[in-house]
Amino acid sequence: MFLVASDYDRTLASEKNGFVISDEVKEKVNEFSKKYPFVVVTGRERKFINVLAKGLNPTAWVLENGPLLLIGEKEIHLVNKEWFEIRQSIVEKLEKLGLRYSVGKIIIYLDNVGNFSNKLRFDCARVEWNRNDAMIMPKNMDKGKGLLELVKILNFKGKIIAIGDSQNDIPLFKVADYKVAVANALDEVKKIADLVLNEENGKGVISLLEMIESGNLFKKIDIN
Numbered sequence: 548m549f550l551v552a553s554d555y556d557r558t559l560a561s562e563k564n565g566f567v568i569s570d571e572v573k574e575k576v577n578e579f580s581k582k583y584p585f586v587v588v589t590g591r592e593r594k595f596i597n598v599l600a601k602g603l604n605p606t607a608w609v610l611e612n613g614p615l616l617l618i619g620e621k622e623i624h625l626v627n628k629e630w631f632e633i634r635q636s637i638v639e640k641l642e643k644l645g646l647r648y649s650v651g652k653i654i655i656y657l658d659n660v661g662n663f664s665n666k667l668r669f670d671c672a673r674v675e676w677n678r679n680d681a682m683i684m685p686k687n688m689d690k691g692k693g694l695l696e697l698v699k700i701l702n703f704k705g706k707i708i709a710i711g712d713s714q715n716d717i718p719l720f721k722v723a724d725y726k727v728a729v730a731n732a733l734d735e736v737k738k739i740a741d742l743v744l745n746e747e748n749g750k751g752v753i754s755l756l757e758m759i760e761s762g763n764l765f766k767k768i769d770i771n
């Protein structure tokens with residue numbers, strides 16, 4: 548038994564298409580998800596996914612980089628009340644720094660703030676990067692931890708195959724049994740991957756799913 552956990556931006560969907568998923572990738576994932584568990588593990592908020600990935604029907608979602616699970620219409624928030632007080636104090640600091648931010652249901656997003664990485668350090672929160680964008684989130688939370696909680700809820704006991712491209716996929720890779728990087732992944736992600744695909748973005752995901760369906764992936768790895 549295995550489960551596929553896929554990142555969204557620059558993995559399922561490409562920047563070139565404004566991060567809107569292509570019909571080809573959507574159909575492949577929808578068809579695959581009818582046979583095997585397929586989870587999208589993304590930094591994105593639900594409201595953006597509803598637009599960018601309209602019609603995509605994976606087994607479940609891990610959103611906001613870990614703390615928000617979506618199974619069917621059921622939303623599960625992996626956070627305690629104290630976080631919202633901490634978040635408020637961070638928002639006040641960001642205001643003082645004059646940085647533009649937006650707030651999800653749980654985490655804080657800042658786009659294009661790579662130059663401010665020294666200032667974006669907090670004792671009471673974790674800062675996760677996706678290229679030049681930052682996400683400020685509860686301590687002890689990341690894509691990997693969110694996925695492990697989901698896996699418990701689904702009562703899934705098999706192996707995890709993860710696919711991604713960026714820094715915030717590294718914690719996802721840490722909980723995976725087999726790690727796959729798309730061709731457009733950052734070097735630091737490719738370096739820790741078990742397999743680096745020749746194809747970029749959604750074409751890479753399609754190629755991974757085809758390798759699984761044909762049994763070719765399992766000739767390379769013992770995951771069953």
Ligand SMILES: O=C(O)COP(=O)(O)O
Binds near residue numbers: 713
């Ligand atoms: O950074 C985001 O908002 C989404 O990014 P991800 O799907 O690559 O995790």
